Structures are given as C-alpha cells and as structure tokens.
Amino acid sequence: MTAYFLRRFLLIIPTFLGITVAVFVIMQFVPGGPVERRLLQIQMAASQGGGLTATGVTSLPQDAIEQIRAYYGFDKPVHTRYLQWLWKVLHLDLGTSYIYQDPVWDVIKSRFPVSIFLGLTGFLLGYLICIPLGVMKAVRHGSKFDIVSSALVFMGYSVPGWALGTALLVLFGGGSFWSLFPLGGFRPDNWAYLSVWGKITGQLHYMFLPVVCYMIGSFATLTILSKNSLMENLGQDYVRTAFAKGLNERRVIFKHALRNSLIPLVTGLGNVISLILAGSFLIERVFNIDGMGYLGYTAILQRDYPVALGILVIDSLLMLVGNILSDIIYATVDPRIRFK
C-alpha cells in the first residue's frame, strides 16, 4: 500500500499542473483582464467628475497602453507568462496582488482567521450535531421526531444562507426590530483590549448569525448520511447476531453498529485541511466579513489574477493532499480496505 500512496503523491504533480494550466489559459480568454480594467479606470476617471477641478484626461495613446500591458506582464506570450508564474510558485512566491500591491501570500494569510473560524466551527458543529442527530433519527426511524427533524434539516437545506442572513440581520440586528446581535463584522472593534473571556464571548456574539447561515444548508447531508449508514448497519447479520447473543440494544447500536456506520463519515476527515480556505462570498458580503470567499470572488471579478491563482494553488494542493489523507484514514479505520 506504501507504493500506492507514493504513486498518489507523485500524481499530484501532473494533476496540479493540469489544473493551473487550465485555469491560467481560461483566464486569458475571459474578456476584460487587468489591462482592460486599468484602462476602464482611466476611462471612467476621464468621464466621471462633478468635481470642480476634475481634469477629464484625453484618450490614451498606444504607447501608454503598451506601458500598462507591460506593467501587468501582458507584453509577453501566454506560455511565457505561465512559466514565469510557475517558476515563482515553485520558489514559494505567489506574486504580488494587482489590486492590493501586497504579496499574494500576505493577502491570503490575512483572511485565515475568518476562514479557520468558519471552517472549524462548521466542521465541529457538523459532526457534533449531525452524527448524534442521525443516530437518533435512525433509532427512531419513522417516528414523529424523525419526520419533524427531517423536515427541519431539509428546510435548512433549501434556504439560501445569504437570504437567511439578510432576514436575521433585519430581525435581530437592531436597525428595524430587536437589537440582539451586531450588524455584521467578524469581531468587536475593541478586540485588542478585551480579556480572554471577553474575546470568546465577543467572537461568539459576532459570529453566531454568520455561522448559523454558513451551516444551515450543510446539516442535511451529514445527518441523513449518518442516519442511513447506521440503518444499513442495523440490518446487517452481525447486528442480528449481537442481539441473538443477548446484548442490550444500547450496546449493540453504540458498540457495534455505530462504529461501522461512521466509516463513510470518517473518510471526509482528510479534507479538513482545506478548512483554512473556508468561506462563502455571499454570507461574507451580507455580514460584512472580510473572508476568503469574498477575497476569491472579488479577485476574479476585479481580474486580480495573482490572488485568484494563489488561492487556486493552495486550494488545489490542499484538496489533492486531503483526498490522499482521506484514503489513508479509510484504509486505517476499515481493515477490509486495501489499496493496490
């Protein structure tokens, strides 16, 4: 199996190159790159105004446009640009953001607190709530509890998180109705001056509504997966044998069936490493949080290619490694699984 995983790790290289080439090339064909964006800015600056002393500059001559192209590296052919970019990436340099003028790594790193909070909270809440809920639903399959809880998790699944966010902010933000939560933001303004307890409560206070919206759609999958997995195991021969041997129901379910039914859930653990990039553009926008989702979206929208590609590099590498980790975990927890 060692050879298998070694092969999997080596396959990361062509897969990674494939992903980056595909995205890099697609970006070249999207109308309106950074050069056009800059020209647009100048054009708008010329046409906008209202100011008493706006200069309203004339059209740019070709050499000025070429100068802008050179500034963004677009004076070189696409393959040269790709190789130059890749060379830098191999030297752990993701480049400099066109928009922020800061190193891409610094720009991405600054969003980690939000991502880790959302990702970790989402992960923990998901597993801590959905597995027990799935177990209870499996044990009480067909009961009123099962039906009502299914209705609730599927309702949550159907509600767009951002729409719920807008409604919750209007209801509980204090602008229109009750003032129970702050109107957006990641953490209190006076964060640096808070005690540890103050930081914990402050953070929870600010992030309660965003986390609810972030998680609302994800309960259904994990809950139903854990329920179905447990029900499948409860129908297995070894469970019947356990009951026949005289074990009580609690011991059969939690000691035998549950452990086996968790195997499909455990396989997702490998991708936990990707939670440092967790985020949701719409929820971050609604709650005015400067997170990874918003960064990635605006990088694409504003044609900040270095940042968009930087996120892609980190995300794809984490995903590729995460998948292998999942396989390793799968093979570890289930002795029947052997990769060749």
Next chain:
Amino acid sequence: MRNFHVRSLFLLTAVVLSACGGGTSREQPPQGSNTSSPGASQANASTNKTDYPVFPNADAGADPSVPAEQGGKGFKGEGWQTNTDYELIGSPQAVKGGTYREYQPDFPTTLRIHGPDSSLIFNYMVGSMVYESLLTLHPSTLDYLPMLATHWQISPDKMTFRYRIDPNARWSDGEPVVADDVVATWSLLTDKSLQDPSEALTYGKFDKPVAESKYIVRVHAKELNWRNFLYFSASMQILPSHILKNVNGAAYVKDYNFKLLPGTGPYEVREADVIKGKSVTIHRRAGYWADKIRRNVGTGNFDNITEIIVRDRSLATEMFKKGDLDVLAPVTAQDWVEQLGKLDKVEAGLIQRRKVHNETPQGHMGLAINMRKPPLDDVKVREALQHLLNRPLIIEKLLYNEYQAINSYYSGQPYANPNNPKNEYDPALAVKLLADAGWKDRDAQGRLTKNGQPLSIEVLYFYKQYESALTTYQEDLRKVGISLNLRFLTPETLYTLVGQHKFELALVSLGGLVFPNPETSVSSAFADQLNNNNFTGFKNKRVDELLPIYDKEFDQKKRIAIIREIDGLQANAHDYVLFWESPYIRIAFWNKFGTPPGYLSRFGDYTDPPGLWWIDPAKEAALKQAMASNGKLPVGPVDDTYWLDYAKQHPSEESEGFSGKK
C-alpha cells in the same frame, strides 16, 4: 495631484442607483467612539467675511534670507493677482469636534492619490483632506482663491504661469512648503514608473516647472488651452519634495499604499488608522498652518471622519437606522421610499431626509448605440429606438417618481441645449421612422424585416437594478416588431466589449464635469479608435471644428455656446437612447448636525458633509433626549432649493471665476 471627483466603477453603480459597535447594546444615540465632544456653541460668531483674514500673519514664516522680490519677507504682490474679497465657504457657527461616520461600499486597495487603482472616490476624499493645491476654486463662485500660493501671474499669451508660495505654509512634518515641492510633484506625475498615464498626459502638457526662488515657481504650457491654468493651479495637489527626492514613481506605488506622504491639509491618516477591510479614520491634525484663513472658517470641523466599509447596501441602511452610521448617502430611490419613507425615526424627526437641489453635474445615462454597425448607422432607426422608451411609465412605476427624463448630455447645466428634441414616448412615430428606414415588412414571428433580415438588437448591461426597465423597453420594442436581447455582464467585460466596439446597445453612465471636456466623447478622431469614451462612433464635421475652438476659448459664455451647439448636434444624431437623472441629491442623517445653507456646496455632492457639517451640541443633546424619552424633534422640509434660488441671482455662467477672468 488632482482634486478628482472620480468615481470608481463600484461607486458609479451606487450613484446611478440612487459598525460594528455595540453588539449587544440597546439602540444608542448615534455617536462615534474615540472622539472629543464638540466644543462650545459658536452661535454668536460673526458672519462678516472681513472678520476673517485671508493672509493672517502675512509673511511671518518667511525665510529672512529670501528677498521680497523673490517672494520673501516684505513681498508686496505688485503686478501679481490674488483674491482677498471672497465670501466665506463654511459656516462661522460651526463647532469643532466629534466623529462623522459614513460608509463606503468597498475597501480601497490603496490610499495613494496617484498610480494604479488610485482613481476612486475614497482616494479623492483622502487626497482633498490631506493635500492642498496651489490655488483652489471657491465652491460657490468658482473664483480662484489662494491656497498654497498667495499670488499668481498669467502671462499675456496665457502660456506661462507664476505662483508665489505662502511662506507660512508648512507640511505636517513641520517642513516649510517651497517652490521645489511643485517641481517635485510635477516630476512624480510625469514619471513613467508611476504607471499613471492619464496624469502623465495631463501634466506632460507643461514643461518642467522652474523654481525661481524658494517661494516663486514658474511653469510654461506647451499648447494654448484655457484648462491649463485650472489644472496646474487647482487640480495638482502638491507633495513634499524633501520626501520625493528619495521616492520615484515606482517606489511611491509600492511603498505608499497605506502610508501617506506628509500633507499640508487639515487632516492626516496614520497607518494605525487603517483597519484593512474594515475602516479608515481620517484625523484632524493639530498645527494645521492655514487654520485661521478665511477659506477654512467653518470647514474641516470633525475631529475624526470614519469611513466604515459596508459592502452590502441593505446592511448599510440597517446600520444607519440603528445609529451605527451618522449619514446615509447616496440613498437609492427604493430605500428613500421603502426604507426611510415611513420610518418611525424619520417621522419623529430623529432622522432627517433632504433632497438637495444644487448644480452638481449629473452627466448622462442611457443606451450607447454603436453607430458603426448597421442598422444602427441609420439615424431614423436610432431615433425610433428613443421614441420607444416609455420613460414616464418607467419613472412612475419603477423608479418611484424620483427621476426625470433627460434630453441633453449636459442636463441641468448651462451647457444643455434648450432646443434639443424632447424625445417623447411615441410608438406610432417610431414605426413611421422605421418604415422610412426600410423596416416595414414582417416575418412569420411578426418581427420587422429589411431585405429578409429581422430587426434584432442586443443590449449589454451591468446595472442589475435596471433590468426591469430594460424588460419594459424590450416589451415595447417587441410590440412594434423589434427583438431586443438582454445580456448581463460584469462592468469590466461590458466596457471591454464597448471599448472594442463589439456591441450594439450598451447601458452606460457617464458623469458630468463642471468644466466639460467633450473631446473624447465626440471627436471624430476617436470614433474608430479602440478604448476611449467615444463609445458610439460619433462623427460630425462641425463638432470637429468646434472642439479646438472650445479648447482655446477663454470666455466662459462663448464656451457655453459652443458646448450647447455640440450638445444639439449630438442630441439630433441620437447616438444614445437617453434615460433619466435624479435632479437632486438624496441624503439622510441623524438630527444632530449643523449645516451651512444648502446643506452641500453649489456644485458639490455627498462627499461634502465631512468637510462642511459639524455636530451641533444643542441638536445632539435634543436628539439624545428625544431618543431617551421617545420624543419628537422638528422635521425639516425634505426639498432644499437654496442653491437653485442662489443660481437665479448668481447664474454660474456669469461668475467671474467661471468665466476665467480672475
């Protein structure tokens, strides 16, 4: 450099459309943190302008080694121009102190005022508070006023300008302002490594300025143009040469994104005041050299101006209603009516709403028609497209009656040609025009055809909020047999396609200028070039004749006549399906502010309040009291027409400053 009122694309959208404190706290009176309380009332302050000197201390700060004839101590200004007779700009009753909180829709990627990504409203705001130009324009009369320069000279051929620097002027780091600062600023702006070709073009029209002495600087324009003096004097914000000697364009772009060069203006932004992604606070600094000068009386009143980043407009409205923001501007028509129209806090007078009718150039919005492409090269087809837009219905049903139709590219300005076609909604006339253009047969689907080809047009747009208006238009076109396809794009993509002439119709908005520069929009020279503002491919011989005359015409009344003629020619060419404009600026604010007459300046917009308003201690106390006791405060009239009344008595085209005579 420039006092650019330049909109970012993002902000442009907001214009066209139209804190995170506390946490668990109950609703609070809107008051910022980290602020000193406003000072004592200034209700008895004199409103006589002569009580406020233009040159206090004269040349007390002058270097004694510089002789009077070189601008030093004892300089009399003989043979030079200056202006000591101007009216007050701010209110003498204004009280210093407090914090002003408003929102910005996105965090600025840089606070630089030059170079890539610097042409945003945010950069303009910061720039105009931190830096100063040689002269400035009076916001009401448009007269030139002394700023960093006390006096100026214009050569008889209007090609050479000389300025005498105020010897009292100081940078925020205490260094004196000198003529070399002007030279260094010009050098930076024309430095290619600054990556700001528009600046390089604007200021490349001047030879390198010459510092004749410590206090006298001279510049020579390469070509005659009435704008030269305006741009060099009042648009170019001066930067410190003692720093720039070690900073070229590339270094400025790289190292000064959130670290500002020292300024001479009343405010500063420290690096610690920039909370990335969240807010930027601009502080009034102690020791501002021009504090007592008449032009600054009643301006720059707030200790802190906090720009809070709120990306979602609905959230900003909620924050304002809660009191986390002091002012909401611009307010969209929808929010004006639906969110604020029946709000209890508005009805109780806690929040005030104003529609400020002033002379801010509105520009124009409409569907740019690519006249390079048939059948849009036929003026009859273009005119028909205009007559098929049911503007009264759209304004009434979709835009809350908050807009009015426009028929000029300079609507609301003296440049608008009163004889432009009125472009009524008239489908019958449109059908006739189309028939005259050969579009009278119909295919099996009822579409108009010519030579067997159906009349099908695509419109590009990125203003999602105008989709309903476009759908109404689509339906009206369908009724007469024209197929209109709507294509939603990002702004970048739309303008790229428009710039490359790959479009038929495109919904665009172009802002207006107090001093228009129509060349890029209407010159034939740009009609077939890519990436400029002549979106429609407009060509007209007479306009081409008028443009160079306009550039060299120093009489504002004659310039107005020229632009009116251009406006008429363009309007009759129907190169745009003209839409509508808001004839006023909608602004909502908590009832604690003192404001000068007219709320904003004559040609100003919603960027004015941080500079002109103040926290009125009496109003603030009354607001607190009313909020605590569920009481009410007086509700002021929504419409404010101070500036319209003013304009009747002082037509802008007759202003001395506007005419460039001073």
